[in-house]
Structures are given as structure tokens and as C-alpha cells.
Amino acid sequence: MIEARDISVAIGNKRIVSHVDFAARPGEVTAIVGPNGSGKTTLLKALTGELSYTGTVALNGRDLSAMKPVEAASLRAVLPQSTTLSFPFTVREIVRLGLIGGRSGVLPGEEARLPERALARVDLDGFAARFYQELSGGEQQRVQLARVLCQVWAPVLEGRPRCLFLDEPVSSLDVKHQLIIMNIARDFARRGGGVVAILHDLNLTAMYADRIFVLHGGQLAAAGSPAEVLNDELIEQVFDCRLKVGALPAANMPFVLPQSAA
């Protein structure tokens, strides 16, 4: 559904992303990982058309740069890293903004209740009347996710898969909500949509991602399934850390960890 070829992005005179090929398929969670400053967010901003790039990005086979904002908005929703507001909107008013494009995919009669349903999905039941500015960072992040979910509530609309772009969706969340949000992403993919997420937590990445793109210094260092990509050499080379990638034994095999000694 997303095919990007030879993407390069320069900001000022500095080239942030060089010649990256990227693809995300419907039905899958595709993770972008890499150390700070490796160009993850810049790549995502190119894929969503926010930054100008060289190369081609195709969304469901059509060139992204030729699409009007409203067409692109009917095919994908984007969660930025953080959002600040200058006016006192309530949580419900923010979430409702996801419906502006009018392509949520639910019946028109149900749209009025969609903000509440989306808030319930991100575990913010009862937050609708609160003021956005008064919430904690993690709560604000989940409000924005609810807004993004409203925009593409149906993962597939009129036979075409739709996509969520999530820039560090769990970075400011506690562990419970990290799992809730990642389950939403996986569920969206299972129902036929596509998910592209920038993640920092390699364990969550291994748990939830079907495919991983590893960026290093603005270039693609590796791409493939978690089992293919996450290995000791790659972690050391990309993250500059001598770490061991572990794997639990098969489910029926008892094992004992020495750290469990009381």
C-alpha cells in the first residue's frame, strides 16, 4: 500500500535521509527503528508528504505528490510526536477534528458518537469534557491517537486499505498504555489496514512488528522480519551498544533465570 523508492530529504544543506527504499503492506505493522538522529521522523514526514523529498512515494499505487490533501486524508492518518494547542479546546472537540475529512467509514448517524468510542479505545473514558491543555503528556498523546483513529476508523474503506502513521506513539506512556496502544495498532492491521510506527522500544518492536526498517545515519541499515533484523551484530553496529539479543525457549521448556534468586 505504501511504496517509497530512493527517498532523500535535505533540510537546509544537511541531508537527513539518503536513498531509502521503504514499503509497508496492508495487514502488517511496519516499524521504523534507529538511534536518535538517524532520520526516522524525517523519513516519516517524507512518507506523509509533510516534508519535500526526492524519489517517489506511492499510496495504494498512486503518486502521493499528485494527491490533494483531502484524498490523502481519506487514505491515511498521521499521529505526530507531540501537539501543542493555543486555544482551550475540550478533549471531545479535539477528537472530533478527526472527522473533518468526513471519511471515517462509519454510517453518518454513528459519527456523532465516534469521538466517545475512540476515547474509550485509548482508555480515556470520561475525559471528553476535560480541557486538552490540562492533561498530562501521556494523556494528550492518547487524545491525539483517538483523533487519528476517528479519521480512519474503518481500516478498509471501499475495498482500499488505509494506513496509520504513528511517530513514537508510546514514547510518553506507562507500560499498561503502551500495550493498549500497540494492541490497537496490531488490531488495525489485523482488520486489513496498514500501520507504520516509529518505535524506540526494541522489545515492543519485536513483539508487535511484522517488518522492521532500521535506519542508521539517514540510510537503511536493514529491513526484514524481527527475527531476521534483530541480531547482536546489527544492534552493536547501529545503536553502538554491545548488547545480546535473547530469545525465550519454546513454550513447553522450563527454564530458570539466575536473577530470580531471592
Add this chain to the structure above:
Amino acid sequence: MAEQSVAGQAGMMATAADGDRSARARLVILLLSVALALSMFLSLASGASDASAVRVIRDWITGAAPADAALAVRDQLIVYDIRMPRVLLGVLIGAALAVSGAVMQGLFRNPLADPGLIGVSAGSSLGAVAIIVLGTTWLAPVTLALGTLALPLAAFFGGLSVTLLLYAIATRQGRTSVATMLLAGLAIAALAMALTGILIFMADDRQLRDLTFWQLGSLAGATWPKIGTVGSVIALALAMMPLLAHGLNALALGEATASHLGIPVQRLKYTAIVGVSAAVGAAVAVSGGIGFIGIVVPHLLRLAIGPDNRYLLPASALLGASLLLLADAVARTIVAPAELPIGIVTAVAGAPFFLWILLRKRGIVDL
């Protein structure tokens, strides 16, 4: 009826509890419409003369022959040809200034943006003064070609240039720096006022008198032909503004997110800038500098109904119109039979209010 209003209140509270303020907003808009109708009628009925608007309207409706024909002709003249254009102009200009303020604030994503504050009005003034002073000499071809439209058009282009310049200066990579915007606005306003000063220096005595009264702001020059030209520009600009409501709401989340939501951001920005410049330019051209309506009205309304532009824009138009009529009533009566420039009234009431906003927001709004 009583039961209905109780049910209405219960409904309102229920919707307020789920964070949806649209029912309350609709109620406020209804009340503001009534308030505007009342202030229009009061403005029509009051003034230095004892002419009775009630009698004129009654005679006009019933078609009855007035008791004293001469008096009736005088009253009709006062009500139709003096008060009515003035009331209509007040409504149009109050609405234009308040809506322009709300749109500017949405565009710059800051509650302190105001056409008067950031130099748009100063740019419009420069354009208008240029026509008044140079209209018979250097700019004679322009005034000859455009006739009565020359003044509002010059004010429009003055305001438009300032707004475009400000946006170019204050916006980098889709983010508008409010500090840069306010400071650049001050600098541009100072420059525009200096250029206006040069023009005033060049003006002759007759032009000087015109300029002084015009600059202080007044609705006194209202005539039906002015309503025709200026009114149509303002009406057009106002009619365009509701189309911006969704886009401005989305813009509150930032330009990139607005675009991801499906808003054609560039078109939105240019439409807003052109609309605001047209409305402010036309208002300044006919009534001079009337300040603070654009900042006070949207701010009060955001406290009452929230920042949703679908309701904020029409409510601003209604409240702006009512407040300007009120200010005009004060201006007309407080030193009667003379008349205070209305710009003085709005500044005396608006400036302390503006300070109050700043004090309340201190520490919350990051300049």
C-alpha cells in the same frame, strides 16, 4: 414553555458534560442575534435629535398620514438618511473587525493576534491616507479610474501587503513564531505610520482636517453610497469567512496536522489573509482606526462557547456589531451635541481589557 426551557437546560448540561459545547454555542448565537436586533433598534431610535424612529416606522408600516407633515418629513430624513446608514455601517464594521480578529487569531494560532495590534490596520491607513492626500496629484489616475472604490481598494492593498509580509517574516517551516509576529507587527506598523506621517506632512489644511477626524475613527460619515461600496466589500468578505471555520479549527493543531486532516492549508491561509485584508481595509477606509473590537470580542466568546470557529465566527460578527453600535451610542451621546470619535471609546474600554487578558494568560501563553 417553562417545561421546554427546563428540558433545554438539562440537555445543555448533558452536552456540556460530554465536552460538546455546540448546543450552548447555538444558544449564545441566538441570544446575540436578539441583542443585535435590540441594539440596532436603540441606535435607530436615539440621537441628538428628538426624531422618533418608532413613529417613522409605524407610519411607514401602517401607511397612516402623519399628524404633522413637516415634522414627519424631517424625522424621516433623520431616520432614513442619517441614522439608518450609520447603524448599518456600524453593524458591518463591527462584524468585520471582530471576525477579522477571530480569523487572524486562528491563522496565527494565538489569541493576541489582532489586525490593529500587528499593523494590518496601519497598512490599511497608509493606503487610505495615500489616496486622500495624493488622490488629486500623483495618484490622480488611480482615483480617476476607480472612483469611490479607490479608497477602500487602497486600504485593502495596504492591509494585504502588511499581512503577507508579516506571515512571511513570522512563519518558518509551517510554524509561526508569535514573538516574531508581534515584534515584526510593531516594526511594520511603525514604518507604515511613519510613511503616513510623511503624507500628512504633505497634506494641505483641508485634507488635514479630513485626516484627523478620519484617523480617530468615526461612523459619522455614513451615507447610503458608502454603504453600497464598502458594505459590499465587507459583506463579501464576511460571507467567505464561514468557509474557513473547519480549516481554522484544524489549524489549531498545527499546519502539518491540518494538512493530514485533509485541509488545503495554503489555500486556507491565502483565503484568510485576503479576506481579513479586504474586511479590515474596507472598515478602515470608511471609519478610520477603531481598535480592540477584534481582540476583545473573540476572547470573550471563547470563554463562553469555546474556540470552535464554526460558532466563534458568526458569534463574533454578532457581538462585534452590537458592541460597536453600543460604543457609537456612547460616542454620540456622552458629549452631546458634539460627538466623540468612536475609536477613543473602543480604546478606552478595550485597552484595559487587553491588559487583563495578558495578565490572566501570563505564564500560560508562551510568547
